[in-house]
Amino acid sequence: MTAIWESPALGGIPLDPRVMAEEVAADLGLLSGSVIEVVRLHLEALDSALSLGVPELLADQLRWQTVRLESAGAPFGPEDVDKAVREALGPHLTPRQLAQVEELQNSAAVLGASGAHADSLVALPVGPAHDYLAAALAGHRDEAIAVVREAMMSEVSVADIMLGILQPAQVELGRLWEAGEISIAHEHYTTAITQLALSLLYPRLLLNRTLLGRSVVATSVGSEAHEVGIRMISDLMEQAGWRTAYLGADVPHADVIERVAQHRADVLAVSATMAGHIRGVRELITLLRADPRCAGVRVLVGGRPFTINPQLADLVGADGWAPGAAEALEICRTWTEDRSRAR
Incomplete structure (x- = not known):
């Protein structure tokens, strides 16, 4: 049977992170789906960070957690979530284990800007990728697909369409969701359009290729x-x-x-x-x-x-x-x- 928690510090907790997330959200006074999700992801990131000794995993979570709480109308911030999580974990942990949790949370808070490297990879200047994403977020599937078709008609390679249009659009889509600027519905709808675009490109993948035996x-x-x-x-x-x-x-x-x-x-x-x-x-x-x-x-x-x-x-x-x-x-x-x- 697979253990509920991975890290030794949290390994003895009998509750599933999803159940504990609901309890923490209730303690925070806002039992909404968005807050429960924020707390659950916080707990999962905390567990992984403790297991691997990598506080950056929780730090990255904290960065987008702030805007998700704001978009949910929460009257509290990440520091309050940290405290509520420790209080919920407290009855199940030894003083030493609880100190490990607090130490990692503090390290993650200091490393709050550690995701800057990943965010620096996001670049969506005016052009096909921008037009594609703008159309998709506006709910105009045909216009978004037209951007891809136009590139295909212009003999742009499959690789360039994927790497120059679809990939940067998806990266920017994820950033917008993390920032609370778009909903999950927007994210899922746009991703579905991208899956359709990839299907349109697939037949071209098979043209003039040399099999490598790998x-x-x-x-x-x-x-x-x-x-x-x-x-x-x-x-x-x-x-x-x-x-x-x-x-x-x-x-x-x-x-x-x-x-x-x-x-x-x-x-x-x-x-x-x-x-x-x-x-x-x-x-x-x-x-x-x-x-x-x-x-x-x-x-x-x-x-x-x-x-x-x-x-x-x-x-x-x-x-x-x-x-x-x-x-x-x-x-x-x-x-x-x-x-x-x-x-």
Whole structure:
């Protein structure tokens, strides 16, 4: 049976984070869906940060937590959430464990600007990406798709459309959601349009490609709703001549391992966009390493937590990490060349 909490400090707590989040929200005096979500993600990020010794994971959570609380009309801020969380955890922890929690929360508060590196990757100047996102957020699906079609008609490459239009639009979309400037409905609607755009581009991936005899399995860990990035990586690798198996999100670890073995994959590409899902990445990699059928498979990870702290890749047992689709493709190409030279 999988433990509810990953970190030793919180491992003895019998309550699920979702249940505790409701209790904390009630103690804060605002039992709304938005506040419960903020507290749940805080608890999951705290658990991962304690387990790995990486306060940046919680610091990044605190940064967007402020605006989410404001947008929910909460009369309290992150410091109040910190205190309420400690009070809820207190009866289940020893004084030493509670001190660990408070120390990490304080470190995270100091590192509140640690997400600046990731945010610096967001750049959406006036152009196709801006026009695409503006149309999608306005609810004009046809106009958004027209931006992609126009690029296709202008003979813009599939890779350039993905990396120059769709990827920056999705990154900016995530920033807007974190800032509380758009709703979950906006985020889901725009992501659905991007999935449609990727489907329109897919037939072009198969034109004039040279098969490399290499294969990759790509998946997103946990109940990830943000799987567009890993799909782009899978599509671009297919265009580059790789055999690909894109599994999507929320696939049981055992099924991922089975697919890696059946596909005789050279690389397993794994995405996680939330700090609370880092545990799932590590568990998946541990299972992969333990299966003799997957010996020699290299693991590439990506997603915001790894951008915030690239050392997480080593901590979860991965062979490498990539901040974007283009970098992922280059890393896998290098791995292929290294293996060919070793023969």
